[in-house]
Amino acid sequence: MHQGRNLALAASAAVFLFIGAAVNRLRAQNAGLPTGLFENDADIGAVLHHGSVDYDASKGTYTVTGSGENMWFAADDFHFVWKKVSGDVTLTADISFVNGGGNPHRKAVLMIRQSLEGDSAYADVALHGIGLTSLQFRDEKGATTQEVQANIAAPKRLRIEKRGDYFHMLLGEGNELQLAAGSPRIPLQAPFYVGIGVCAHDKDAVEKAVFSSVDLSTAIPAASKQPTLYSTLETVPVASGDRRAVYVSPGRIEAPNWTPDNKWLIFNRNGRIERVSVAGGQAETIDTSFATRCNNDHGISPDGTSLAISDQSQGEHKSIIYVMPLVGGVPRRVTTHSPSYFHGWSPDGKTIAFCGERKGQFDIFTIAAGDEEVQLTKAAGHNDGPEYSPDGRYIYFNSDRTGTMQIWRMRADGTGQEQVTFDEFNNWFPHISPDGKWMVFLSYNMDLTGHPENKDVMLRIMSLSDRKINVLAKLFGGQGTINVHSWSPDSQRLAFVSYHYLL
Numbered sequence: 001m002h003q004g005r006n007l008a009l010a011a012s013a014a015v016f017l018f019i020g021a022a023v024n025r026l027r028a029q030n031a032g033l034p035t036g037l038f039e040n041d042a043d044i045g046a047v048l049h050h051g052s053v054d055y056d057a058s059k060g061t062y063t064v065t066g067s068g069e070n071m072w073f074a075a076d077d078f079h080f081v082w083k084k085v086s087g088d089v090t091l092t093a094d095i096s097f098v099n100g101g102g103n104p105h106r107k108a109v110l111m112i113r114q115s116l117e118g119d120s121a122y123a124d125v126a127l128h129g130i131g132l133t134s135l136q137f138r139d140e141k142g143a144t145t146q147e148v149q150a151n152i153a154a155p156k157r158l159r160i161e162k163r164g165d166y167f168h169m170l171l172g173e174g175n176e177l178q179l180a181a182g183s184p185r186i187p188l189q190a191p192f193y194v195g196i197g198v199c200a201h202d203k204d205a206v207e208k209a210v211f212s213s214v215d216l217s218t219a220i221p222a223a224s225k226q227p228t229l230y231s232t233l234e235t236v237p238v239a240s241g242d243r244r245a246v247y248v249s250p251g252r253i254e255a256p257n258w259t260p261d262n263k264w265l266i267f268n269r270n271g272r273i274e275r276v277s278v279a280g281g282q283a284e285t286i287d288t289s290f291a292t293r294c295n296n297d298h299g300i301s302p303d304g305t306s307l308a309i310s311d312q313s314q315g316e317h318k319s320i321i322y323v324m325p326l327v328g329g330v331p332r333r334v335t336t337h338s339p340s341y342f343h344g345w346s347p348d349g350k351t352i353a354f355c356g357e358r359k360g361q362f363d364i365f366t367i368a369a370g371d372e373e374v375q376l377t378k379a380a381g382h383n384d385g386p387e388y389s390p391d392g393r394y395i396y397f398n399s400d401r402t403g404t405m406q407i408w409r410m411r412a413d414g415t416g417q418e419q420v421t422f423d424e425f426n427n428w429f430p431h432i433s434p435d436g437k438w439m440v441f442l443s444y445n446m447d448l449t450g451h452p453e454n455k456d457v458m459l460r461i462m463s464l465s466d467r468k469i470n471v472l473a474k475l476f477g478g479q480g481t482i483n484v485h486s487w488s489p490d491s492q493r494l495a496f497v498s499y500h501y502l503l
Contacts, residue, residue: 036062037216038195041081043067045118049206051079051198062211063098064108066198071107071126071136072145075118077203080111082195085218089194092159092177092215095127098208103201104130108209110160112167112194114141121186123167124197125160127209133158135169135181139474146473148181148234149244151280155180157213161502162188166476168500179230181245183476183500185456227501229454231480233265233276235493236473238438238461243473246495247276247283252453254480255296256495258488259326260304265486265495268294273309287328295319296483297341300326301349308334308342308352321354321367334367343484344387344395346412353386353395364397364414376414385429387485388412389436396420396430396439407441420467425458429483432464433491439464440472440494442482453479454499476500 035041036055041064043051049067056063068077091110106129113122123137126147131154134147148169155171168182194216200207233247233256246265247253253274257266264275266286271293276283288294291311297319298309307326310319318338322331334352344353351368364377364386377383381401388395389409396409402419405426410417421427425443428451432439439462448455455478462469475481475498486495 035081036060037214038062038081038083040083041079041195042116043078044080044116044197045075045077047077047079048203051206053079053081060212060214062196062214063208064196064198064211065206065208066200067203067206068199068201069203070201071109071124071199074138074142074144076120076122076199077118078107078109078197078199080113080116080193080195080197082116082193083216084191085194086190086192087218088161088163090159090161090215090217091194091196092157092213093196093211094157094213096210096212097129098210102129102205102207104128105132106201106205106207107197107199108211109136109197109199110158110195111197112160112162112188112192114188114192116193117141121188123160123162123184123186125158125169125171127155127158129201133169133171133180135160135167135184137167137184137186139184139186146184147242148184148232149242150180151245151247152178152180163501163503166500168502179232179248179500179502181232181243181248182230183498184474185476225503227503230500230502232498232500233267233495234498235278235488235495236459237493238433238472239492241472246278246280249283252480252499253497255298255483256486256497257298257300257484258486258493258495259300260302260489262489266298266300266307267497268296268298271313273298273307286326288324289330290314291322291324291331293317295341296480297343297354299342299345299484301345302347303349306349308345310340310342312339321352323352334369335373337373340365340373341384343385346388347390347392353388355384355386364395366395366412374414376410377417379417385483387431389432390434391436396432398428398430398441400426404446405444407439421462421469423469425460427460431482431485431487431494433487434489435491437464437491438462440482440487442478444478451479451483453477457481459494459496 047067051066054063066079107126109124111124133150136147159170161168166183170177171180231253236243253269273286293313321335324331340356365373367373379401386397407421443458459472461472482496
């Protein structure tokens, strides 16, 4: 009796295994079938509900069903429809979610990633359920995901571009797309994967999104076409590192200052001083009268009423420091000698710290209204970027007196000069948070001298209590990114400029 039962169970198991094998063979066969512009689809990471894609050739649409808890931190869970490619690539689509509701941060993405592993390096343009759109990226396998949030909500048409090692997000409608963020550098080895995907942002849920008017291009732009430089004014919270694009414009803008009332970001462009709302919008020019060759060394007085500028429109066209009303007006000259480059106000607003070139040597000086300049550094090398600590006790600056550019500090009278950073980077422009807890500075690779523009750089942040350093952002920038103080008044965020080349 038991022997017959065992034989029956064995037979049932054999049938089950046969059916299972047949299903697996069918899945393998279907996996090789073309899916419109793409080759295959697969669940990435740990998902409880298998995803799928429905390609409607007559409409040219892809309805992607996906589950997954998230696409964030060090791993991704979602459904991915993909094709293997090499070289430069552009993927564009209109995206809409099929159903309302769901998790506000469910995501439909245009993605380029190194592998089908959950912790792969990647970049994507992600449309969230609430309309938030971000350029998300993991710059190496297993790293923590970062993002740059666009200042355009719920765009109809989205595009991700890979040009060399750099990625860009463009948004808009129809063919009128504009740069919305970029450009992280993520070296991918060919071939890699490009495609579309959906994440429910809820491990128990399933979401659908429709991708239409999809265009996938691997054509190389004409070599004769000159790239256009774009600037993105960004903010980044110290706590999360999740960047947000405030203002994007062709051409070069530089050196944001954050107004003490938390309403405006001040920057320079083409010799003029402009401002834009912290919330975004159109930029407007501040009247600087005769000063029409302002450079990127400017800053707002502690009481928020005055603006110090460095301008090269007068005399021998060397930089001179002036002070004027923040709302606009006629500048009043402060420095007698030139070139002089503003960098910091004392906390009481009575003294300015600046870098001056005198007899071929760059040193740190201070000057109070009506007084002569006072030289604080006399060590060999280049001394630059002075900025007061919020309590007025110290002036932080950068100096290459030891062979590489490092961050230093001294007492406000110039005594007690001591080195603060000791590492394998060239570090420039220290900026102390208003609460005195943090210092942000710009770091170049060791092989670069000076502070050139258009380089791969990092914004790094030091906790002044224990002098531990972390990377706040990696970007394409340098000169113009963060030359002057750009902390928010609550010490929670920082403003800076990144740069991008688009063909």
